[in-house]
Amino acid sequence: MATVTVPEEKKIDESPAAPAEPKPxxxxxxxxxxxxxxxxxxxxxxxxxxxxxxxxxxxxxxxxxxxxxxxxxxxxxxxxxxxxxxxxxxxxxxxxxxxxxxxxxxxxxxxxxxxxxxxxxxxxxxxFEQLFSTHKKMKPFIINEESEVQPGTKEFIQTPQDLEKFLQFSYCIKCGLCNSACPTMATDKSFVGPQGLAQAYRYTADNRDKGKEDRLKIVDQSHGIWRCHFAGSCSNVCPKGVDPAMAIQLLRGYLLGFRK
Amino acid sequence: MAERLSNREGIRGMINPTRYGILRVAYWLQRLSGLGLLAYLIGHIYETSTILNGKTAWANMLSLTETPGGHIVLVIVIGMCVFHTGNGIRVMISEGGKGVGKPGQPEYPYRASSLNSKQRLCIWVSIALAALAMMYGAGVLFGN
Missing domain, CATH: 3.10.20.30 (Beta-grasp domain)
Incomplete structure (x- = not known):
């Protein structure tokens, strides 16, 4: 059997000093x-x-x-x-x-x-009562009469491009940080808020949904979407990259006729 | 009591331009310049209405704006007017859903696309144009 001799300087130190724990x-x-x-x-x-x-x-x-x-x-x-x-x-x-x-x-x-x-x-x-009740008012579900599963019905087909239109806004975890940072929420207790408006956009932009008119009516009111002045604070604090400020401006595009 | 428990930030929180980046600063400047221009409009209507009281009253009122203090106010009004217009155009275009980026898969560290470089550039350009207009106005008003 061959014997390998480890050079003195390369010998492994068997009793190394334990790495020092970082001091708290x-x-x-x-x-x-x-x-x-x-x-x-x-x-x-x-x-x-x-x-x-x-x-x-x-x-x-x-x-x-x-x-x-x-x-x-x-x-x-x-x-x-x-x-x-x-x-x-x-x-x-x-x-x-x-x-x-x-x-x-x-x-x-x-x-x-x-x-x-x-x-x-x-x-x-x-x-969080107000946040959740506003969220519910936005009808956060797919409105489509054909969505009931019947014998012979098929799933709705969506392309990756269709999915990208709303996916980002479906990552909302309802933490309320956006509503807390919003300057309009600071003074208007009836304002829908960025969380609710972003969710209204999320479902409106979903091509399986047929409730666009219903949702636009809900947000197009005196304490609704027009109270947003695009200060961007909601998107600045969102921990999930939802970007409510973008959703609100895109939703406004539907009301102004820039989007179909 | 109920309002205290609601922990609403109120006007003090609304006008605080710090904490949330340049768009919040632009929001604050837009509000401030809007209120300033409204105050100027009211003052201007009052000033020009003195003409109804005759030439002397009008000349007296006009002499108020011909002072260094009056000139400084006018220079500030020029700045407010230019910033409010420039930033207002940016906000109007953005509110139609233009220039706020496209929805997509958010990637860590989640920089919001609506707070993009185009938005920031427009704000800085509005500020720069306002500063230039103020300098020009000051040159005309305080120059020979």
Missing amino acids: TTITLRISRVNPSENAEAKFEEFKVPVQKWTTVLETILHVKEKLDHSVAVRYSCRQASCGSCGMKINGKPRLACYTKISELESNVVTVEPMNNFQIIRDLAVN
């Missing part, structure tokens, strides 16, 4: 605390939280809940930007807490508040 730094997490049932004013409570470079804002809030104060109210579920539950204002801008890393905020002080333009339930949890 500490940030100050400021959480807005308010309990409407106690009629108390909102106040900020500060917590020192250790973070790594991959720590998300939601993880810091959960650290506070686990180790420092269980009473902090926050809504969350999937932790991967799919459920749309953990929307909140982080350092002044609406974002998903599970999708925002502390490191990208480039600040040692992180302030979390409930989203604007939504009723506060408690602390960081807000009421």
